[in-house]
Amino acid sequence: MKSSSGISVLIIVILFLSYGCQPVKNSTDSIPPALLEDAYAQYKAPEIDNRRFGYDVIAPLIARRKAMFETTELGKSVEGRPINALTYGEGTRKVLLWSQMHGNESTATMALFDLFNFLEGSADDGFEGIRSALRENLLLRFIPMLNPDGAEKFARRNAQQIDLNRDAVRQSTPEGIVLKAARDDFEPEFGFNLHDQNRYYNVDGTALPATISFLAPAYNEAREVNEVRSKAMKVIVGMNHLLQQVIPGQVGKYDDSFEPRAFGDNIQKWGTSTILIESGAYFGDREKQYIRQLNFMIVLNALYEIATERYTQYTEEAYQAIPENDSKLMDLLINNVETADGDNKYRTDIGIKSSEQYLDSLILMKGSIADWGDLSVYYGHEEIDAEGMSLEKGEIWPEVIPLEQLDSAKVLQMLKEGYLAVATDKHHQGKVHQLPILVYTEGNTPDLNPTLEQRPFFYLTANGKRLMAVINGNVIRMDGHKNESFWQLIE
Template sequence: MHLFVNYNSYKEPLLNSGLMTHELLKEKISTITNQKKIEVKIAGYSAQHREIYQLSVGRGPIPVMLWSQMHGDEPTGTRAFFDLFNFLQADDEHNDFRQLIFNHCTLHFIPMLNPDGAELNERRNAQGIDINRDFLQQQSPEAQLLTRLHQQIQPAFGFNMHDQEALWSVAGTKQPASISLLAPPADDLALVSPSRLKAMQLVAGINGILSSIIPGYVGKWSETFEPHAFGDNFQRLGTSTLLIEAGGYPGDAERQFVRELNFKILLYALEQITTAGYQHHSITAYHQIPQNVKELFHLLIKNVILPTPAGIIRVDIGLNHSHSFDAVPLQHQALYAIQDIGDLSTYNAYQTIDVQGYEFAHALSLGSLANFTVIDALNNTYSFQNGQLFFIRKT
């Protein structure tokens, strides 16, 4: 059913770019409170006393808990939630599908678990705590709240929505890992418990759908057990938990396409849960998902002639943005830093410039902002000034 849903009919237009702030979240939630299908309440407060909301819908026997932005600078899942809210509140040709969900599931969303971090576009909360590493100590009010909600809801399924750095790639393809998936392990041995089996089957099904949309762009996170993390511990406590990481995709700096993928993943997963269709997928298919690796740069300059104290060498230069993608609207200009110099022929990049033997007049320093000019084979000029890239096309 989800394949026939027109995403653009439900996409929330006010969340297309820029920071996903707490004020914007509150503005959007205020429009939902006027609807009857979704129940909205304040579940608790952040360290700086910002509201953390719980939105619930459905009346079915299968409790599902979905949370996003426990890292404040990872807003893609939050945006996809609001697209999904638009779908769940609509009255159109998909009403039968909605009723299927509502009759079988009770959905509990916690968008923006870390509003203080979101306000500053930072990973950690106002205390400097990584909430997703605070399951054991429970020092942050946000971790305490998520734990309490889990105890109250006792979810059969859990969806942990994150963003990953755009430089993660898919092993064997050198393509960005636009979506990375994981059924987190519940112990050091990564045993297949009953709850994890369901999560692995559901992930296998999601990968099958994504592979038809973005073949070669789906990866799997490491199965190393993280005893401080919520996903691993919820899995241990019997909730079939899925980690969904939104990554980079060519030409999608604002992650709007990846946001759409999140929307489709969630609709597919809810369909699979309501019909128990996930049981038809094998864990063999889960284990066949290629791993996340790092074989990408934001920009790769190839075939540079570089002077060194010991003589002239031919090298490639790998450069990365010094700011995450969500900081770009604030900076209005990505800043490039030199990440690596040498034989980078086994790497890929979002943009590649082949200068075919262009000679540098000076040495380069790893880790520094780019300050140099290169000319490619077509006489196009690329000038870096304090990390900013200026492009001059030959006329």
């Protein structure tokens, strides 16, 4: 759960003194979550407020770090954008952290810039004991955006359409070459491989999303555990211990099958204790700003536990006890709805997933019926128990209506009368709207049959009354309930 914002200076001092201003080797104490939450609130980078940004946003943030960090250009991307490293600390224990290997996985990148602010913080802010432990014991090197071309397009792959995380051995990409050289030149003891995962991962056997997932990658097919991998496991246990205090039950662990092309597996094999962190979903946090906070907290705590050797208190058994990831989540799961195939009536569940489309700063959601049938082993970010309800196909409004004549009140009346789509003038094609109905242009008549892999536009009814409409995967209630607005494209 999220704590209340802010904490008094007195309480901060008390919490800080409770585990000692000076690092204590092998102590069982950790940084209190409330202290980490307050550090995040104080040092969150305000320049980044959503997860879709390119190199031009972070370039000035890197440029102004030169007083406290050593900044280095390691190379350039396919399209010529710089790939930078920032180095901090005076210690001998080396840690390499790299983010946004996949261009659309930016949660940890945001958290790294929050962490940079923290490391540059004031000596009288109550956090100097943590900072001094990091500064005196560690030599940290950060690569905050490995794939700037992918980030520019908010796309997974680089400009060659290659997945950088499958280029550790062949080295076909300039970005992969940069990362391999960075590891070889720096020879870090620890490495943090920072990613995002899709929101359909759940913690095995539960309806809870895997908000954060971990992996200490295998270094061979036999998935053996040597000292290098064991240390990675123990660091992960410390991060899980922290997360269980703030998001209990929402931490998963990846299957550790060896992937011979992946950077994480190979960097583990090359002698760096490698920790994979994957940021998933948290209810109501589409822009991943709370998950950004969680990244800040667990990375800062992990670095502190490495600096003070607190991670050595944990065990491999505790790592193995972290539950596995599963992939049983839908964006919307409708259970037990009655439908018909001709005269044959039957009960089904409907699972809907929604992909994200971007238009400048707007996020457009495009739903699809992902599965149909017995989905009793699945869960939904949003669930509807449709017992006693029937599926009803919607109709198309019989006239073309100018866009300026459509408003929420008129559209809601259309929905109540059984219409889920309306045509408007052709010159509006490609524009966006927030009306809870499918708006299309003349000649692009949609198919409103609710079937597998089709766009989800249909009603849920009971006793001849339309209770709710599903519009492009969003639920619109007919009872006057205030519905959330959402952006759609005019087709």
